[in-house]
Amino acid sequence: MNDTFIVSIVTFLYFLSAFIFLVSVVFRKDNAEKIATVVAVGGLMLHSLALIIRWIHSYQLGIGHAPLSNFYESLVFFSWSIVFIFLLIRKQYKNSLISMFSVFFAFLILAYVSLSNTLDCQIQPLIPALQSNWLISHVISSFLAYGCFAIAFGLSILYLLKKIINNNIVNLLPDTAFLDEITYKIISIGFVLLTLGIITGAAWADRAWGRYWGWDPKETWSLITWFIYGAFLHARLARGWRGIRMSLISIVGFACVVFTYLGVNYILAGLHSYLEY
């Protein structure tokens, strides 16, 4: 079976799961929450299967490598990471609205992947610089970190909504102190994973270019992101900051994540070529 076809089934399953979570929110049905979770788990399993099939397929093509190398593959894995992290920590909060947003986020990424016609979903051979096991651990830890930050971002938005407006839907959210704490917890896990991502990236750069750090834009932006979340943790733990300020840092942090991931390639690259001519 073709992995891109499985990914389209997974896209549908995530949508279905998000929809059932919504039903469970609106009608306050615990059963629906359970069903939605099962659908999400099923989706994640198929999603993993798609990754494995793609991996095997690349070996059959004689250009074997982990499916983590181009933009298409990284988006698919980003979506996988979000659902994986969400299922891992869901017991901690068990709130359908948060679950719905997490799965919906993963769905949106896959929907973009399926609908975009500029994205190349062919398995491409790896250039020599990318042929490294460090790269695999680097991508996995970075994207798991991004998954944590994505969920924390969603939680921070919900937190702000809950603070600012007051209606029935928002009242379904857990209370703000709890949201605040769970956001902190996810961010601290994300921070460790991001650190691991930066370290494995440094180890890879050291193998490939003989230096572990070179201040290139991608490296620098990952460090900027790291400092923002570092500020988040210290402001909270040692200065006792809570609430809206923390949500804002978390939102800025996620903006940095997105910029590290996309902006560096698409905006800065363009900017530099513009400056040169």
Added chain:
Amino acid sequence: MKTKIYDLLSSVKLTVTLFLVIAASSIFGTIIEQGLTPDKYRQIFGETFFHVLKFFNIFDLYHSWWFTFLLILLSVNLIACTLKQIPRVAKITIKSGKKIDDSLFTSSQIMNTLYFKEPQSDIEKRVSLFLKSISNSLTRVSNNGVFYYFIEKGKFSRFGMILVHVSVLFIFAGGLIGAIWGFGGQMNLVEGGKSDTVYLFGNEGTKKLDFYVACDNFSLKYYKNGIPKEYKTVLTIINEDKEVFKSVIRVNHPLTYKGFKFSQASFGVAGAYNFRVKVINMTTKEENLLTLDMMNKVPVSGNDLSFAVARFESDYMGQGPAALGVLIKPGEEHDIFWLNKNSPIQRGDYVFMLNDFDIVYYSGIQVNKDPGVILVWIGFILIIVGFISSIFFEHIRVWVRVSTEKEGCEISIAASTSKNKDIFKEKINRMITEYLEGETA
């Protein structure tokens, strides 16, 4: 005054500020491309603005005086903060629990008092079940008929945070040593050539090694679609005319010799030889295949014309490889023209076509020396260990006081955690219901 400065330098307020300032200023270095030539910057920014940016060293921002200052300030902050934390952590971990007094039950993070009708001995069984469900190391002391229980778990996690902070110092120290005593540069070796000169990055001149590096062989493999698959260089280290070391380097598989690291970074075309040029005489239709090397003049079809190749470009005007041909007629000016591969060009009676040639590659090798890198690796390993203990474990302490009252007895519970107070509070409440109130309810 002194303590005020020390307080500021060890404050987390400074840490958060520095984190945000360093993050914000790093952005400029990614927007303004680093390390171009001064003329280029003049052209982009104009004369006046150029001087302002130059003063702040924006063109090499990450090595500028003020960015270095921020990093040093962060290290000082970190050292001061760690010195402050160590006694605090030592106090919490070494002394904790040893001293139980009643004030704990009115001043802890989590407190709860329950009353029971049952006699004390019954209740004590439940209390020890309750506490043992958290940890096995139970301490029990009595004082005038009042019993105190204490358990704790995850003490080591308190050191994790210190370990994280100390490892950042290792990384900074390694970075500093590398910046002062290390260097990085490039060496382009033509196949068969050798050199002892490294061209340093950032237009910083050259560095001579005290040995030679020779490229015995360079080889290149492509995928079917034309993307490079693998390239490698057979490197020999030559010291005082003796071959001391030979090794193959590939991308991601460098060679280290005497603390110098040689990494395969790039490759390129250094030149070509053995050009095969077809010459057709348009009047006689006679065809002739010339085989020649660079700058080596050969006669064209037996008459007094001769031909030579004067230059080679691997990509001439974006049209692919081309050779600069020179047609030499005695007594006339030389006729000079570019010959693109496989595209015929007519000069007078003759048509010339460059059929083929052999390419000489150069191997682009990065040479780095970084005596600080070992500290960085140690720091990386320690920071991960520290993280795991500080973030995934928490230091939990629970104290229970059992005292007999007129009817039954009173239980006071106090608990604290190094993190996630609310989550822990819920857990304690659940356990109270399960172990202490369960049977009475």
